[in-house]
Structures are given as structure tokens and as C-alpha cells.
Amino acid sequence: MEKGLIQVYTGNGKGKTTAALGLAFRAAGHGFKILIIQFMKGNIQYGELESAKKLSPYLTIRQMGRETFVSKANPDPVDIEWAQKGFALAKEAIVSGHYDMVILDEINVAVDYGLISLSELLQLLGSKPETVELILTGRDARPEILERADLVTEMVERKHYYTKKINSRKGIEI
Secondary structure (H helix, E strand, O other), X not given: OOXXXXXXXXXXXXXXXXXXXXXXXHHHHOOOOEEEEEEOOOOOOOHHHHHHHHOOOOEEEEEEOOOOOOOOOOOOHHHHHHHHHHHHHHHHHHHHOOOOEEEEEOHHHHHHOOOOOHHHHHHHHHHOOOOOEEXXXXXXXXXXXXXXXXXXXXXXXXXXXXXXXXXXXXXOOO
């Protein structure tokens, strides 16, 4: 990666993680090394985990969370611990020189829920090497993050089939 930028995918619409996965898929096709850290996700067999195995050694995904929803009002200490471990991994990976692209999936939610401090994330953005592309996903990205980003895309929900009681589908949401 000659010139790595910071991209943010946020908003209440579907497609934030999917957009980041598309970037990873494209980058792997060019032989780039990609690490995806999925905050607040764990023990769910998302399709991208199987895809990553097929794209190894170019694409690696690490889930850093539990399979249950995290309480915004009262996060469990285990959820905070998982997020902190994921953030430590992110800091190490970004400066390691091993990855061309690092995707911090749902990091904006982790910050919004208080699992990771905004100041820590802003410090990480400031210390990103020139040659690493950094992608942050998740609803409710803070204005300070948006200001630091080189690209911001906001997904806006206009219509969603969840309102028709259609649950997550294999190969689409999971």
C-alpha cells in the first residue's frame, strides 16, 4: 500500500460491514494482507469467516466478543475485556508492518458503548503508518472520528425487511 487512508462506514442502514468486506476482498485480489477485527461479535459462524479461510494467508478475521448483545447502559465487564483485547490487537497490527489493510468492524459501536475510549481511538488514528489503509465500521461514529477520516460513507435506512419480521439469513446477514 503506497498511501493508506482512513475510511469510515457508519449510519443506521445495512451494509457497513459488507462494504468493508468488499474492500478486503478486492485488496486480497491484489495480494495485500488484511486483518479484520470484529468487535462485539463472537461465536457466530458468519459467512465471512469461511471466506477468510479460503483467502488465507491474505485475509484474517478475529472475532473479539461474545455471541450475545452488549448492553449499552450497563456493559458486562467481559464485554469490556473483549473490546480492550481487540483494541490491543488492533494497535499491534497497525504498526506491525505485516498488514496493508486493517478493518475495525463495529469499532464505532464499541466507542459509543464505552468499551473503548474515544481518546484512545483518536490516538490510534494519529499514529497510523502512512502505508496502512484503516477502515472503521459501525453506527454512531463520533464527529471527531469523522473529522479525522479521509472518506466517510453514511448508510441510510430507507426500508428494511426486518420490519416484515424477516430474520437474519444465512449468506446475507450471517
